[in-house]
Amino acid sequence: MLMEVEVKDKIYSLGNARQVFEKEFMPHMDAMYNFALKLTADEDDAQDLVQDTCLKAYRYINSFEPGTYAKAWLFRILKNNFINDYRKKSRGPSKVEFEWVEQSISGEDEAAEPAYFADLQAETVNDMLGDEITAALQSLPVDFRMIIILCDLEEFSYEEMAKILDIPIGTVRSRLHRARALLKIKLVSYAKSKGYN
Amino acid sequence: MKMSCEHHQDCMQLIQKILDGEASVAEKEAFFANKDLCMPCQKGYELELSLKENLKSKCQLSCPDQIISKIRSKLFLFLILISILIPLFC
Numbered sequence: 001m002l003m004e005v006e007v008k009d010k011i012y013s014l015g016n017a018r019q020v021f022e023k024e025f026m027p028h029m030d031a032m033y034n035f036a037l038k039l040t041a042d043e044d045d046a047q048d049l050v051q052d053t054c055l056k057a058y059r060y061i062n063s064f065e066p067g068t069y070a071k072a073w074l075f076r077i078l079k080n081n082f083i084n085d086y087r088k089k090s091r092g093p094s095k096v097e098f099e100w101v102e103q104s105i106s107g108e109d110e111a112a113e114p115a116y117f118a119d120l121q122a123e124t125v126n127d128m129l130g131d132e133i134t135a136a137l138q139s140l141p142v143d144f145r146m147i148i149i150l151c152d153l154e155e156f157s158y159e160e161m162a163k164i165l166d167i168p169i170g171t172v173r174s175r176l177h178r179a180r181a182l183l184k185i186k187l188v189s190y191a192k193s194k195g196y197n
Numbered sequence: 198m199k200m201s202c203e204h205h206q207d208c209m210q211l212i213q214k215i216l217d218g219e220a221s222v223a224e225k226e227a228f229f230a231n232k233d234l235c236m237p238c239q240k241g242y243e244l245e246l247s248l249k250e251n252l253k254s255k256c257q258l259s260c261p262d263q264i265i266s267k268i269r270s271k272l273f274l275f276l277i278l279i280s281i282l283i284p285l286f287c
Contacts, residue, residue, distance in 0.1 A: 018276065026265070033260035047264050054268045058275065121240070122247035130255030137256060151217060152252040158219050176217075177210055180248070187248075 017061050024070040025057055031071060031154055032078055038149050039082050041138055049086055053078040072156065076164045079146070087142065120188050124196045128187070132194065136186040144179035151176055202237040212238070212245050 032053060037046035056077055057064070064073055125133070137145060150156045150164060158176075162169045190196075202208055211228055214220040220228075232238050 018272070021272065029260040029265055029268075030258070033264065034256075034258050037258060038256075047261075047267075050260065050264055051268055051271065055271060055275070058272055120244060122243035125244065125247040125251050128251065128255075133251055134256045137252070148252065152249050153256060155218075155253075158217065173210075173214075177213060180213065180245075183248070184244075 017058065020061060020064070020066060021054075021058055024064070024066065025054065025074060028071045028074055032074060034153065035075065035078060035149055036082070038138065038145060039142060040086055045086055049078065049082060052085070053081050056081065069160065071154070072160045072164055075150070075154070075156075079164055120184050120191065124191050125187065127196060128191070128194075132190050133187070136183060136190050139186050140179060140182055143175065144182055147172065147176050148179050148183060198233075199235045200237075202235050205237050205241070208235075208238045209241050209245070212242050216245055216249050 029050070032050050033046060036049040036053075037043065040046050040049060053074065057074055060077075064070065137148060140148070146165070147161065150161045151158075156164065158169050158172045161172045161176075165172070167175070208228070211220065211224060215225055215228060228238075232242055
């Protein structure tokens, strides 16, 4: 008798499911761990989140279409897992702060380039250490952090990000723009505190 | 060269769209035709490019081998459990 993993759209034998997992999912472990660590800001939580995501992906492997973008599928599971199980205990700015930042950056002043990061130069960013840039990224509210990671570190398209985050593509654009604006503000203050020019 | 840009905010959004690979050919051509004539746009482009490149190159980590081993062993355990349980219910 053929043993099968959860049946949905198609049926994989256990051996095939394992093969699909190794071939399609394992190459994205570094990206998933990196995403999980940036979201949770805690190594143990990141490990648990990646493990939970992998087990969930394996359990629902029949709803994955081989040849489609496995990384986007995995990231969507990871993001949902994070929101459902880890977000409450994750460190970083709260939802209240996030809403405040959304409003303050998206307010009527948006037409003007904020002066507080106008003096941030490309050379300054190039001189910064990875830890400093990571710290600035880590200090962003989680929804802003998430979209910058998806776009700049993982190079997802706007359409893929919209699917992963369950938001309209217009929201992807505006949130990304606000997230980058806030990141520049954070980098300016890091640059000043560390004595960069 | 222009030292101020009257639509700098729009230009910054376009720059991000270009660097994210989401701009059309026409948008790219229009921007690059004017970039070297406008200081704020030139500086803005350099800054956005450096941010993107530095995030990509300096904020990546590898997944520790121990996590990969743990996941593989949990999957193996899961497979064994299913192999034992399914025949009991079929």
